[in-house]
Structures are given as C-alpha cells and as structure tokens.
Amino acid sequence: xxxxxxxxxxxxxxxxxxxxxxxxxxxxxxxxxxxxxxxxxxxxxxxxxxxxxxxxxxxxxxxxxxxxxxxxxxxxxxxxxxx
Amino acid sequence: xxxxxxxxxxxxxxxxxxxxxxxxxxxxxxxxxxxxxxxxxxxxxxxxxxxxxxxxxxxxxxxxxxxxxxxxxxxxxxxxxxxxxxxxxxxxxxxxxxxxxxxxxxxxxxxxx
Amino acid sequence: xxxxxxxxxxxxxxxxxxxxxxxxxxxxxxxxxxxxxxxxxxxxxxxxxxxxxxxxxxxxxxxxxxxxxxxxxxxxxxxxxxxxxxxxxxxxxxxxxxxxxxxxxxxxxxxxxxxxxxxxxxxxxxxxxxxxxxxxxxxxxxxxxxxxxxxxxxxxxxxxxxxxxxxxxxxxxxxxxxxxxxxxxxxxxxxxxxxxxxxxxxxxxxxxxxxxxxxxxxxxxxxxxxx
Numbered sequence: 001x002x003x004x005x006x007x008x009x010x011x012x013x014x015x016x017x018x019x020x021x022x023x024x025x026x027x028x029x030x031x032x033x034x035x036x037x038x039x040x041x042x043x044x045x046x047x048x049x050x051x052x053x054x055x056x057x058x059x060x061x062x063x064x065x066x067x068x069x070x071x072x073x074x075x076x077x078x079x080x081x082x083x
Numbered sequence: 084x085x086x087x088x089x090x091x092x093x094x095x096x097x098x099x100x101x102x103x104x105x106x107x108x109x110x111x112x113x114x115x116x117x118x119x120x121x122x123x124x125x126x127x128x129x130x131x132x133x134x135x136x137x138x139x140x141x142x143x144x145x146x147x148x149x150x151x152x153x154x155x156x157x158x159x160x161x162x163x164x165x166x167x168x169x170x171x172x173x174x175x176x177x178x179x180x181x182x183x184x185x186x187x188x189x190x191x192x193x194x195x196x
Numbered sequence: 197x198x199x200x201x202x203x204x205x206x207x208x209x210x211x212x213x214x215x216x217x218x219x220x221x222x223x224x225x226x227x228x229x230x231x232x233x234x235x236x237x238x239x240x241x242x243x244x245x246x247x248x249x250x251x252x253x254x255x256x257x258x259x260x261x262x263x264x265x266x267x268x269x270x271x272x273x274x275x276x277x278x279x280x281x282x283x284x285x286x287x288x289x290x291x292x293x294x295x296x297x298x299x300x301x302x303x304x305x306x307x308x309x310x311x312x313x314x315x316x317x318x319x320x321x322x323x324x325x326x327x328x329x330x331x332x333x334x335x336x337x338x339x340x341x342x343x344x345x346x347x348x349x350x351x352x353x354x355x356x357x358x359x360x361x362x363x364x365x366x367x368x369x370x371x372x373x374x375x376x377x378x379x380x381x382x383x384x385x386x387x388x389x390x391x392x393x394x395x396x397x398x399x400x401x402x403x404x405x406x407x408x409x410x411x412x413x414x415x416x417x418x419x420x421x422x423x
Contacts, residue, residue, distance in 0.1 A: 008089040015093055015116055019100045024108055031112050034093070038119050041089065046136045047126050047155045048321035049247045052313075053162045054122070056329040061412065062115060062166055064336055068419045069173040070108065073180040077106040084222055091213055095206055102202040129230070132223035137234060137246040138321065139388065149246070151230040156250040160262045163325050163408070167269035170415050174273045177419075 004044060011037040022077050024070055032063040086127045093120025107176050107186045111169065118165045122158045129154040242385030243318035243394035251323070252397050256379040260368070263361065263407065270357075270411045274418050290343050299341030306334035314405030318394045324401040328408025335413040339420060348417050353410045360407035367396055367403075 011034055018030035035058035042051035093116055100113025129151025137149040180186055233254065234246060241249040251259055314327030338345055371380035379396075386393035 004085050008085055008092075011089060012092045012096070015096045018112055018116065019096065019104070019109070024106070027109065027112055031115055034116060035119060038123060041086065041123060042126060045086065045126050045130055046134055046150050047158075048136055048138070049245075049323065049326075050122070050126055050155050050158050050162070052321055052326045053159055053329070054119075056326055056333070057162055057166050058115075058119065060333055061329055061336075062169060064333075064416070065166075065170050065173060065419065066108075066112075068416070069177055072177050073108065073186055077109060087217055087222065091210070091217070094213070095210060098209070099202060099206060102205075103199050127222065128220070129225055129227075130223050131225060136321075139238060139244040139246070140320075146234045149230075149234045151225055151227055152233055152246045152250050153227075153229060155247050156255060159247070159251060159323075159325065160258060164262060164265055166412075167266050170419070171269045171272050171276075174276045174419070178276055 004041075007037055007040060011041075024075055024077055025067070028063060028066045028070065031066075032059050035059040035062065086123060086130075090120050090124035090127060093117070093123065096120075105188050107179065107188060107191075108173075110188075111172050111176065114172070115165070115169060118161075122161060125154045125158050125161075238388050241381060241394055241397065242388060243397050244388050245318050245321065245323075247321075248318045248323055248397060248401070249394075252400055253379075253381055253395075256368070256400075259404075260364065260379075263364065263404065266408065266411060267357075267361065270415055273415055277418050277421075291341055295341050296343065299337055303334055303338050306337065307331060310334065310405070310409065314401055315398065316391070317401040317405075318397045319389060319391070324404030325408055327405040329412060331405070331409030332412035332416065335409075336416050339416065348413060350414070350417070353414050353417075357407050357410045357414070360403045360410075363403040364400055364407075367399060371396070 014030045014033045014037070018027045018034065021027040021030065035054060039051045039055040039059060042054055097113050097115075097117025097120055101110050101117065104110055104113065131148065131150050134148050134150040135144070137152040137155075139146075176186065179191065183191055185191070233250060237246045237249050238244060241253045243249040243253070310327045310330035312327075313322040313330060314324045317323035317327070335348065339348075368379040371382050372378045374380065374382040381395035381397070383395040383399075385395055392398070
C-alpha cells in the first residue's frame, strides 16, 4: 500500500516536470521515467504481458525515437514573447 | 483507488500540455503522457482484489480468482499502435522543421498561402 | 487567455470523470465474459496464457487490424522522410574498441532473448509484440555502436516483413477453408504446457514477431539516416 502511494506520487511529479522543463532532452527523459513507473504499476495490477510491452516499447523505443528526432531538430524550446 | 488517481492525474496533465504548449515536440510528449494514463485506466477496470495473473503455470491453479484478461488484450494492442502514431508524428515534425526552420506552432500557423 | 480556457475545460472534464468513476467500484468486476474465458480458455484453444488466447483466438480479427495499422504507419513514415537529395555516405566517428566488441557480443544474445519471448508466447507472458520490440532494440544497439556496419539491408527487411504479413493472412484463409470462418483454430490442440500445442497460435505469433521486429528496425533506420 505504501509502495503504491510512493510510486504514484513520484510518477505525477515526473509528469509535471516533463511539462515544465525547457530543455527538451530533459522532458523526454522525464516522459520515459513515467513509462517506466507505469510498467511497475502494471506488474502490481497482475498484468505481466502489459508490463513487458510497456517496458520494452514505451520506456525504451519511444525514448530512442524521440532522441533521434531531437537530433534533427532543435534541442531547446525557445521562449519568445508571450501572448 | 490510488490507481484511479494516477490515471486521472496523467490524463489531465497530458491534456494540459497538449492544449497550452507552443513547441511541437512538447505537444507530442504530452500525447504520450495522455496515452499512458488511458492505459492505466483500462487495466484498472479488470482488477479483482486478491486476484492472480491469468496464466495457468501449473495445471491446478484456481481459475476463479484470475483478473480479467480482456482489458489486457486491448491495452497490448493499444500500446503498439501508440508507438506507431508517435513515430509518424515525429517524422512529420522533422519535415516541418526542415521546411519552415522553426518548430513554434504560432509561426507555422501564421504562414498563410 | 489560452491557459484560462484550457483550465476551465479541464476542470469540467475532471468533474465528469470523477462523477463517472465514483460509480465503478475498484477491484470488483462482475463480468460474465471473464468467467467464460478463464474457465474455458484451455479447453477451447489449448494455450495456457489466457491473454494470448484472447488476443489471437477469441479476438483475432482485432490483431489483424493492428498489424495493418503498424504497416501503414511504417509506410507513411518512410514516405514522409524520403529525402530527394543525393545521400552521401557520411562516416561517423569511430567508436572505441571496447564499445564495438561489446555491441558485437551482445547482439546475438539479444536476438536469442527476443526469439525466446515470441516462440513461447502461448506458455509464458510475452508474445509477438514484445519479442519484436526487443529485436528492434538489438538492431538499434548495432546501429549506434558499430561503426563498420553500413546500415541495415533494406530490401531484406522489406521482404521479411511482407512475407510474415502474408503468412498471417494465409493461415487465416486456410482456417476459412477448413472450418468455415476466418482465423479458425484448425490444427490439433495437443497437451497444455507443451511447446507444440495450441493450434495455429505459435505460428501466428512467430510471424508477428518477425514482422514487428523488422518493421520497427526499418522505422529506426529511416529516422537515423541523414538527408
């Protein structure tokens, strides 16, 4: 019970951080961390197939695809005049 | 109960990032968070308190306490479709950057023909 | 302005979701379909992994739709990222000997692990999609770490992916010939917990494992290449 509460709080903090970070590489790593904790939550919900799929596809391949896309575009979110 | 909070929190945060951020790659990150929240919500719908995973590892496992396998099959499909959608969206973002030189959604919308 | 409107919308959505989810009790499903699938799963299909029997036997047409969506996304990606200029072969930075040898050593082990997962999909947790993702990450490792390797053989990947997709549909059509409906389970079911059991399910999972593995590797290769 206490393990689940700690995991969920850390996951929500990481999700908020993924929206706040200006350096896009940090935001992508935070999103991968959210996927990783979601895989642990799937295992605690007695779903091993889904946990394996989320860990291999969501936490590894998604972050790799994002980083390759970041290499071809800008890496830093520019903050111009706010509207 | 705590799992419902996790799922709803991820959905709300993901939708907020999609609605308000200006950088295209930030919007795609928000889409990824939103989808992960939906998956947790779907798998929670089939949970039974005190249940076990739906696999007959030995022949004498009691089948009456297994969790629901149908939402797990749906989420398995949805995860793979999510990564395919993400890859296609990122390829479109790369093409947009190559053409316009910026990834700011405001500037891309203003370039009218 | 945009933030205020979006916050109001999200607040409305949040009250709606909480109102609906409050009526669903957590951990107490009354589903009759679940009782039928769990009690009669082994008798109908022969696979001990009930999620596999739901994905490939009771809901096989949805899996065919999903494989089609993956195929369309991979084709769309390679069509969007098609650079018209001449592609010059840029030699990357040479990686050190330790990295190169380590990647070459790990690559067959990762392939073996991925193949184990999709071959035993009907006995243990796993299956075609997870095994295919592991194979794609093995190819990503060699793309990043081995500087002597000039890239994947694109034609071989496309041919493998297409043949695996065709095998899936042909097995389904043979089911239509033998038993009267598409994707019927017509091979003998065998004893549960053996490797050669559960009818057509291992064959389809091997085909899906090959298809997803080569498809995701092709997607990564398309993304890495320079214009």
